[in-house]
Amino acid sequence: MSNTALIQAGLNLIGQALTIYDSDLRLAACNARFAEMFDLPEALTTPGSAFEDTIRHLVTRGEYGQVDDIEAFIRARVETALAFEPHYMERTRSNGRVISVEGAPLAQGGWVTVYTDITGIKAQESLLRTRSELLSEQVLKRSEELASTNRQLAATVAALEEAQRELREIEARTRTTTEMMPAHIARVDAEGRYTFSNRKLGAVMPGRPSRLLGRHIAEALGPAYERVRPYLERAMAGEQSTFEFTDDVSSRRIRAVFTPDPLEPGVYILSQDVTLETQTRAALQQTRRREMAAQLTSGLAHDFSNLLTIILGMQSKLAKLKPGPEAEPLITATLQAARRGGTLLGRIADITGQRHWRPEPVRLSALLSDLRTLAVPSLPVGITLETQDLTNGPLLLDTGLTQDSLLNLILNARDACVSKGQSGADGPAGRITIMARELRETWLEITVCDTGPGFSREGLARGLDPFFTTKGGEGSGLGLAMVYDMTKLAGGEARLSNTDSGACVTLRLPLRRADTLPRTGLVLLVEDSDDLRATVREMLTGMGYSVVEASSVAEACLLADGLPDIALVLSDISLEGVETGVDLLDRLPDLPVRLMTSLPEGDALLAEARARVPVLTKPFDADGLEAFLGLTTEAAA
Template sequence: MSTTALTQAGLNLIQQALTIYDSDLRLAVCNARFAEMFDLPASHTTPGAHFEDTIRHLTSRGEYGPVDDPESFVRDRVEIARAFQPHYMERTRANGRTISVEGAPLPQGGWVTVYTDITDVKTQEQLLRTRSELLSEEVLKRSEELSATNRQLAATNAALKEARRELQEIEARTRTTTEMMPAHIARVDATGRYTFSNRRLSVVMPGRPSHILGLHISETLGPQAYARVKPHLEAAYKGQQSTFEFTDESSSRRIRAAFTPDPLEPGVYIMSQDVTEETQTRAALQQTRRREMAAQLISGMAHDFSNLLTIILGMQSKLSRMAPSTDAAPLISATLQAARRGGDLLNRIADITSQRSWQPKPVALDPFLHDLATLATPSLPDGIKLTIDNRTEGAFMADAGLLQDALLNLILNARDACGETGAIHLSTQDLQSTWLQITVTDTGPGFSDKALDHGLDPFFTTKGGEGSGLGLAMVYDMTKLAGGSVRLSNTAAGARVTLRLPLRPADELPDNSLVLLVEDSDDLRASVREMLIDLGFAVVEAASVTEARTLAEGLPDLALVLSDISLEGEETGLDLIDHLKGIPLRLMTSLPPDHPHHAAARARVPVLPKPFATEDLTAFLGQERPPE
């Protein structure tokens, strides 16, 4: 049995009613005596139940006697709860029973309350007051019973304090453990509402909220993602565990989710991970393996076929020298041309199945696309215009050679589709900081239905004898080697090919080695300075935004600014982003990932979490040594 189940069983044995509410005024835990004492339905004793709803229910039941304005009464009780203070009180319920109420706040927010039925004790006290002279012997007996009851109550209170302490420790350990996990861990009840979450959903699936307790899974995930997980959720409610993957369209992330039925009560435990990079790598490895198998299969066939073509070419050449008739000459010439085309086709097959791999290096898109236009333009007729729209700033990691071959292939295919007049448009964009999307469109007739289904298949062509059917297959091969994808579609004006490549930023330092280090802790600044010096950089230092701005204005050759987010004064490292435009800037911090400053920094520049070692700093800067 789990620790949680054991704890709940222990709480249910206590004769007092006990509740624990969190800082959001939601029920964290209660025992069975609480439901029995106040005759509450399950909706008010289930973790996640609102304190306000429970008070409203008790008010409507007459728990607090006649109330002139119930809603005002409920609001007052909620406001008192939000400013919770330690207290002890005794009150007589509408049913005539008397209870004591003792409450104490918790360090993590929220409070614990113990309710004790003291009706018998009050009766004994009244008896002592009214009949002390007549029933002295009975008074003595009742006093002894009262003393025994008080001792039992003291023991119970001590046990409750120990249980509260243990609950606090268990909750703190559980919360710390789950918050450190690189995954979203949660539980939904039988109605699909979250009763637990480690607040990592916004990290795994950007754009989703972090605080989701009480929300339904459908409104948290959104229609598209919920539609993908709903069958697995329904299966989990029936006791079937499942692990599956799906693509979250709103964030362009690949998500792996595990749904596990709750063995104790209706509900499902959920663990979700962002496996986008893993999926990209897996796709690249699968494509590499396919190419290796294709190469093994085709190389033998190509060798034998090449020998046959050599024999055919030799025999046809000899036949042409034997003074053939006029009727035979065209046939011999056609045979020779077909054999030579077969040789060219073998070379193309060798290209697509040769030992190629995706070898990414930093590629600056602007000069890369300029070179692409220079290469492609001479092959285009005067009536076809090529335009390029680069919407992605900076550089990223890519195999420039393979990417250039693929884009040239697409541009030339678009040229063939347009004929003598038309337009070809190439655009790039950063898609959710996950993909580099490259789109090529033309004003030709567009893809046929058959081409949309089979255009990426090897040897499929719509050009008849003029095409090999390997052009788009090579584009597909390139994107898969990179871990990306390619999609064919049509627009209102023509055809469209969309490539998605993993977006791996490549922030290289300029051709100098002077770094401005901004850190307000002397010890930390000294440590990071030594790391930078060991890597071969020259370092100047500042402790505040004002000091850093002053130094940067006098250092025109500054290669990089490395700053902490938290600095001396009111301004933070985030302010340096706007003050020092044009200078590469990176931030470091010890703030937790969900802190507003940390989240805002990640949205604008690379951020290195503290603590870090020299190897971490080296990888973060993107190179082992400064340029020489």
């Protein structure tokens, strides 16, 4: 038997008549007692029958006695039903029976009504009135009033209990909803103590307690409270505040909204972790700045290059004329200045030209090892380079840009140590230290410190500005600016500081962990060029993989459905048919997919692919593919 039949059978056992109408005044359910009490035809007790039709049937049959204007009577009853409110009433039917009518609205719309035959109760009251000679008329009247009041109170209590149940359900649904939201939602009273919290503060700001009821907001937020206090005070005064701040404890970027409670003193709080959004926004802003700078400088650089070419040509002619010993130093100095201008143009082009952050899986230990190989030969005797990697597992970084930036910082640190007179043959007098560590699962922090004289006050304030230099004519003032540009391009930040022993540059890059790809197994290779597919297949088998091949997205999906043990999908972006390797990311969401391409920089499809997964640029060799997949000896260490 279905649940509907069971419920109906239960309703039919109730001794009172019961009806449930929906918000459109259509019958949703009733019991057999309802049909019996009012002698209704089956059509009016079938779910879906109209309330108006039932009233019309009862009126025309004389249920309500003599009614002069039947349609007006029906219309009034329908309007009352549409504006339904809880009620209790008693009425005498045309057949002399007395019934009580008790109604209560439903949260979903509509209402439930219970009809009780109280003829016997009223008869007992009448009998008590006529036969009792000991009770006064006032006592009898009061007894009747109390009986009627009790029935009304019982109806009211039932309505209140139903309302209380609905409120509990609403509260439970509200709490479930707030608990599932990726944000901290709370309320504090006028004293700053939590009266509600969805227990998400610890997720938004790691290190904070999750159970907050009764705690003061200063205790919950710790050091961050001083940053938010001015905004909280404004909200307590009736002004909504929206702001962002960096939580020093967790290094997360937090966006918060404080909204005054309009009903009683207090403030509603909504806070979100927007670290990833901030990093992405910073990278986008830096890209736009670079594009604007490129547009502004490209024309100037072109004209300046032409002028330098003319200057170099004229000075070369002057040198050939042998104008005399007094003029030769001037000519030489002019040529050097012109060549220096050409070098400067090249550095400007490096900053403003099209560069993109191309993350790929890399182990910091391998990157720092390669960096030592590049940097150590350029260090004078007596200056040492120390590296320390405290990271765990492969990370997504642009190897080229990161290595270029660190090499730039090493050379700056070398010059600082030399300027302090710390190089010599008697032993290591100068030291450059590079340390990489993970910061609270949010940042990759790389510090480059030296034992030089440190930054001057002006250097700390302006060191990252383009063209600022303390090296006089020997410096371009673009070294640290290029490091700053790289960091912003990644969505990070750069800081200058001094230590007890010298200067320190801190780079914070967004911490992105690379997926650890399997070192063996079956690879689905998707490439539409037969020759290139054969070459890449040979590379993969040489690494120990088994390979199956496809030339289109449709073919790759068929193979993936039939081969459940695929360990990796390596696909070109441009394939046979209209679908691309980017579409393959959506078609095979449960498999690790890596893309390769020969598309030019600036291509929209390439940009979309890089925003989702690492992309290997063609041409590449076996070593490049191993490094891309994180399978080199250093990467596997």
